[in-house]
Structures are given as structure tokens and as C-alpha cells.
Amino acid sequence: MKYLPLVWSGLWRKPGRTILIFLQVSVAFALFGVLQGLKTGVAHAVAAARADLLIVHSRLSSIAQPLPYGLLEQIRSVPGVQVAIPVELAGGTWQKPDQGIGIVAVSPEGDWTRAFTYTIPPEYLAAFGKSRTAMLVRDLAAQKYGWKVGDHIPLNLAVAQQNGSNDWAFDVVGIFTDSDVGGGRYIVLVSYPYFDEARALKKGTVNHFNIAVSDPKLGNQVADAIDARFANSSHETKTESLREMAQASMQAIGDFDFLIRAVVGAVLVALLFATTTMMVQSVHERTPELAVVKTLGFTDRAVFLLFVAGAACGLALATLVLPFAARFVLGLSMPGIVVLLGIALGILVAFISAALPAALAARLPVATALAGHRAA
Numbered sequence: 001m002k003y004l005p006l007v008w009s010g011l012w013r014k015p016g017r018t019i020l021i022f023l024q025v026s027v028a029f030a031l032f033g034v035l036q037g038l039k040t041g042v043a044h045a046v047a048a049a050r051a052d053l054l055i056v057h058s059r060l061s062s063i064a065q066p067l068p069y070g071l072l073e074q075i076r077s078v079p080g081v082q083v084a085i086p087v088e089l090a091g092g093t094w095q096k097p098d099q100g101i102g103i104v105a106v107s108p109e110g111d112w113t114r115a116f117t118y119t120i121p122p123e124y125l126a127a128f129g130k131s132r133t134a135m136l137v138r139d140l141a142a143q144k145y146g147w148k149v150g151d152h153i154p155l156n157l158a159v160a161q162q163n164g165s166n167d168w169a170f171d172v173v174g175i176f177t178d179s180d181v182g183g184g185r186y187i188v189l190v191s192y193p194y195f196d197e198a199r200a201l202k203k204g205t206v207n208h209f210n211i212a213v214s215d216p217k218l219g220n221q222v223a224d225a226i227d228a229r230f231a232n233s234s235h236e237t238k239t240e241s242l243r244e245m246a247q248a249s250m251q252a253i254g255d256f257d258f259l260i261r262a263v264v265g266a267v268l269v270a271l272l273f274a275t276t277t278m279m280v281q282s283v284h285e286r287t288p289e290l291a292v293v294k295t296l297g298f299t300d301r302a303v304f305l306l307f308v309a310g311a312a313c314g315l316a317l318a319t320l321v322l323p324f325a326a327r328f329v330l331g332l333s334m335p336g337i338v339v340l341l342g343i344a345l346g347i348l349v350a351f352i353s354a355a356l357p358a359a360l361a362a363r364l365p366v367a368t369a370l371a372g373h374r375a376a
Contacts, residue, residue: 052216066205092157124174135170
């Protein structure tokens with residue numbers, strides 16, 4: 001505690017320099033927290049993606065190339081397939097062009113929810129199967145647009161009806177949640193039989209089929225069997241699990257881990273050079289003051305620890321506070337290991353950056369310093 005007044009007065013001797021160092025350290029460790037939190041969040045999302053849910057889509061294109069609805073029974077006959085549900089996707093808007101909504105048309109038959117990551121209360125699930133114009137709304141979409149059960153919602157879709165109109169209308173019968181981070185934030189579920197019957201084009205086709213396997217260990221085997229069944233046909237398929245699709249999405253942007261390590265490493269090295277330079281300059285400017293400090297009884301070790309403690313506290317403070325701001329911005333959890341790693345790196349950088357100026361101060365002879373000579 002006896003060092004605190006000395007540290008505080010030293011910090012504000014040159015406010016401009018102190019503020020710049022604080023901002024530099026804060027930004028550096030904010031970036032560290034954001035990137036590490038992003039890396040950890042993505043890794044958790046990929047690991048949480050289910051390997052027992054398969055998506056069967058066209059080998060040519062998972063979006064632009066539809067599959068015939070008639071493939072459904074052949075897929076259901078593959079050993080290991082427990083549930084197979086046709087899925088059609090479409091885009092639309094509500095009231096304004098910037099109020100987008102994703103349409104997911106499914107067949108509400110049997111235990112169809114086993115092939116999805118949706119959580120739907122039983123009463124909403126029952127209501128969805130009773131009405132052809134029923135619509136289930138994801139919770140995020142309901143919050144954004146203020147929809148509630150009982151609302152009659154007009155939507156403008158990119159799919160025309162048989163009468164040529166793009167205006168559709170559905171009745172909200174329930175709200176659901178989705179555990180798949182890649183499933184779309186603002187989506188609604190509608191009845192595929194009604195949707196396919198009412199549309200003018202591409203009747204009898206689907207975007208893909210959702211598959212639930214009887215045993216997660218059979219996922220790869222079932223996927224290979226499905227693709228083998230339609231090999232060399234006019235509708236070749238590609239079957240992937242949700243986890244495989246998540247991993248493929250990450251690989252599409254390159255080596256994510258290497259990118260983060262490179263950026264964080266460059267930032268910490270730049271921070272190390274900058275703080276060391278500023279601290280050496282500070283020691284040179286305060287040579288007579290250091291002599292007075294040592295004359296008053298501060299040992300060489302105390303002077304060294306004084307520099308190290310000041311740097312370590314500043315870095316640890318930035319490491320503790322700013323990653324939580326990153327969590328608020330990104331919506332990702334900040335694991336404790338990331339915070340602990342940040343503190344460890346902060347202390348390491350503090351020790352390295354303070355070592356040279358503290359060593360210069362420690363070996364400074366009192367008489368020489370009082371004479372106005374700088375430490376060398």
C-alpha cells in the first residue's frame with residue numbers, strides 16, 4: 001500500500017502518455033478477448049451440431065437444384081433411417097422489403113420433429129397439424145415483428161401462387177425455438193402439402209430431405225447408403241450431417257485457428273515493443289527521481305517490482321474487463337479459460353516489457369543519478 005501514492009503520481013506526471021498506453025493496452029486485449037471468444041464460440045457451435053441428423057440434397061447444388069418428392073419413399077427404405085421429412089425453402093417479406101422472413105415448408109406427419117432441431121410445445125405441434133394454413137414462428141422472429149398466437153399474417157413470397165399472386169397468408173398457431181445456430185434467425189414453418197399445392201411452379205419438388213437415423217453411430221453408413229442408392233441417376237444426392245456441414249462452413253473461410261493466432265500474436269508483439277519503448281523513455285526522464293526513491297529506502301528489488309506491478313495491473317485490468325464487452329457485442333459466451341489466458345499473457349507481456357527499464361533503474365548508482373546522468 002505504501003507504493004500506491006508513488007505509482008499514482010508517476011502515472012499522471014504525463015497524462016497524455018498514460019492515456020495513450022492505457023488505450024493501447026485496452027484495445028490490444030479487447031481484440032484478444034473478442035477473437036478468442038469468437039474462436040471458442042465457433043468451436044462449441046460446431047461440436048454442438050448434431051451428427052445424427054442428416055441433410056439429403058442434390059449433389060449439383062444444395063440450393064438451386066431441387067430434388068423430386070418421389071425420392072422420399074426410397075430414402076425411408078434405407079436401413080437405419082428412422083424419420084425422413086421433405087423440406088422446401090423460400091424467402092419472403094412482411095410489410096416492408098427490409099423485413100425479411102425465411103419460409104421452411106415441412107410435412108407435419110408422424111414424429112417429424114425428430115428430424116429437426118426445433119423445440120415445439122405439444123399444443124402448438126398439434127395445432128400445426130390440424131390447419132393447412134397454420135404457421136409456427138421462431139421465437140426470434142416473433143420478438144422482432146411482434147407476432148403472437150392467433151395472428152393472421154400476410155407475407156409476400158418469392159414464390160407465386162397458381163393465380164399469379166405472390167401474396168400469401170398464414171395463421172400463427174405457435175412459437176418454437178431452434179438449437180441449430182445455422183438454422184436461420186427469422187424463420188417460420190408452414191405446411192409443405194399446402195405450399196406445394198398452392199404454388200404455380202416446381203410442384204412435386206423439394207429443396208432437401210431431413211433425416212433422423214436410428215443410431216448416431218450409423219450416421220456415416222446411412223449417408224453413404226442413401227448416396228449409393230441414387231448414384232448415376234438423374235438426381236444424384238449428397239448426404240451430410242449437420243456437424244459436417246458446420247465444419248465445412250468453417251473450412252470455407254480458411255484456417256480459422258491460424259488466422260486468430262496470427263492476429264493475436266502480431267498485436268501482442270506490437271504491444272510489447274510499444275510499452276517497452278515508452279517505459280525506457282520514462283526511466284530516462286526520471287533518473288534523478290529514481291535516485292531519490294532509492295535514497296529513501298526503496299531497494300533495487302522494490303524498484304523493479306514497482307515497474308512490473310504497474311504494467312501487470314494495467315494489462316490484467318484490460319484483460320478482465322474488455323472481453324466481457326466483447327461477449328455483449330458478439331453474443332458469444334466468454335469461457336473462464338479465455339480470461340485466465342488473457343491475464344497470463346498480460347502478466348507475461350508486463351514482465352518482458354518492464355524487465356529492461358526496471359533493470360536499468362535497479363542498477364542505477366545513486367550518486368550518478370543525482371548528478372543528472374541517465375542510466376545506461
